[in-house]
Amino acid sequence: MSESYVKEDSSHTIGVEFGSRIVNVGGKAIKLQIWDTAGQERVRSVTRSYYRGAAGALLVYDTTSRESFNTLSNWLNDTRTLASPHIIIILVGNKKDLEEAREVTFLEASNFAQENDLIFLETSAKTGENVEESFLKCAKTILAKIETGEIDPETIGSGIQFSDQAIRNNIQNRQKQNSSCAGCRP
């Protein structure tokens, strides 16, 4: 599983990259359209345009880089202002395997997540730990919000599409992975 996330080449994202993934939530196959936007500050204004219409976002920082954690609020602000107001944001601290180089504690990040109403996870793209979970969590939360009526998939720009199959259980989520540090790479 981890290979699917750890790209062998170590090239950085130019602007935005695209991927998709089907996850299974409660018997429903959900297709996630994933837009991986570059995390460098210099391309921030370029990638902004892709935020609109996303149903969920993964905000990724590097647990071994204080700097990447510090810029989170900027990215969060962008996401909140540009995407739909009901966007589900998952805060992801990557590189949890590099415990000795850690600069941001779990507690600090989870406090930040709590203050900003985010779901928080720490992952390791290298070992694959929690990577699938973070996407799953996002999909689950979106589904739950649809069921409670907090999100109306009919609203334009919700980023959610029901598929045209007779059994209406296939939901696509347009989703963005916002990697404020080298993304899901180790």
Next chain:
Amino acid sequence: MFKFLKNENKKKITDDNDPNDKTCTLEEVENIFCDSEPDSESVSSQIRLHRNINDILNDRTTLSFFIQYLETKSSLSFVKFWLDLEAFKALQNGHTPLLRLESRSSNYNSKAEVKHLLSNSNDDCCEINHDIEDCISVSTTSFTESNIDETEETATNICTDEVDHSKVVYNDDLERMTQSLTDDEKSKICEKNRKKEEEVAGVGDTELNKKKKLQPSILEDALRIYRKYLVTDSVYQVELPAEYLSKLSLALCDSEESEDKDEEKNTLLDAFEDAQKYVVDMMEKDFLSDFLESSFYSKYTVDVLTSESLSLREILYSESALFFFMEFLEQDKENCKLPYLEFWLSATNFQKQKNQHHELDIQQLKSDALVIYEKWFSLQAKTPLNFSNGIRTKVEEGICTIDSSITQCFDLPIKIVEIYLDRCCFKKFVKSQLFFKHLSEVINKIDGNAVNKSNNGIIRRNSSLSLNFPTKSRHRRVNSDIVEKKTIPRSISTQNTLLAGLDHKKNKNTTDLHIDSRQLADPDLLWRRKSSVNGLFFGRVDAFGRYERDFDLPSGSTSIPSSKSLFHLQRSSIDVDDPQTLLELDSTQNRFKNAVRKFVHLPEDSVQQEIAWQVAAMIVKDVTNITMHNNKSS
């Protein structure tokens, strides 16, 4: 919708006759570029689905939609201010101080230009047109006057008069301007005013008069704009931060006495330019994303998407459509065109960096370019796009430059890919489900999300109240109410038991129905709902032009159309998400229909039909009443 269907038909026809659709290869497209300069038509079709504030303001069509949108937000003054400043700038730029006489004609040109721009921006903003024209004509007349004065060089008296007159105006304005200034600035302005008065007192100097006389053309315009938008209690007040205001005020004051007209004009223009930029930023921040979600922009999008000249470029440069195109390419696996789009995305994002404000870091750009190169161009590339050697060499050359022209190194492949994708996928995409989905999404947005698909409840978000159907005892009371009102002929009241029995039966197999409490508490709301405003529709035309009936037409129901529509009213306020509920609803509906038919059945009198209608109306009313009481008591 009609327009759209027509276009689709045409597209299909042309497509069927087009055997090139699939045979197009990358090589062919490359050849277009290698053989000769590509014909401009195929390469640079204008992009219309832009989503950036400057593009919207500078495109006449989008501007007119934006103006309509701002009108609904009662924030027209921002865009008016912006337009006035554009007109002002256009006029000033057409006016070079050194060639005053000649500038009359150039001035006229720019005026015509601005007028043209404005008249094109739709009838809906005619008010603005009027304002601007007004403004333009004022400035032109004042300008003409000054020219005449100058050539005649005799009218000293008139000059003095006019200077005095304008002095009064200016002083008045300055007073108002100073409201927003600090004491320091105020005293400065006062001092200037005094100086100016002294100068005016020492008339007789024609040179000085001439100088003074020439300024009003600029100044009057500037002051007019200032008075219109920046004075505190103006109707069109645009709130600028104090720093912009004071800068503008100072520029206006300075320009009154400045010796160097060029410089004074420039500071004034600069100050206005800053203010304009600020307003644009404001509009971007406060209105842009809302506008892009609004029905106005959706209308525009539909126009573009259904126009015959729609090209792939429109899709590529509109993010919302791009999502669907991406999905389309992904599903179309055997064609394997996704890498081309991925390259296009990366490369255009790479290009965009040159538009950014900050300094370009060539090293960074180079490493970005290399990433793209290694991914799609290099002979070792994992997902090679199979460009010819010639193109690859050109890209390599482009990457190896040492100046900022490196941002252009992918320009050619980007163009090639655009045409390539356009030729091999676009027609298919336009016919695809996904494109229709996108289009119908946008069309739905125009209706303010009111067009609900037949099975989707309207009121998911509203608080819902579970309604137990009235108990028998309560219903008796209701029935007696009806009798008391004496609105029903006897024949019906004698059969009331039937209705009661019906309701009783209903009671048995109806579970809790979720009914929107707000709708019931105020029956009038039913009619004010957006869906009702559009008429009580029973069906709709879907993306394929087929008529879809929202409700199954019950057999024989033609005899009681009115009661049917009433039922739909009720039904639309019921959360029909749950298919079970739907079934139950249908069965109750049928039972009720049968019951009503009993009234209508025997005598074929139209009066009986009318009565049946009334009964139905009353039942609806009663249910509403009951729930209203429920609501209050609970």
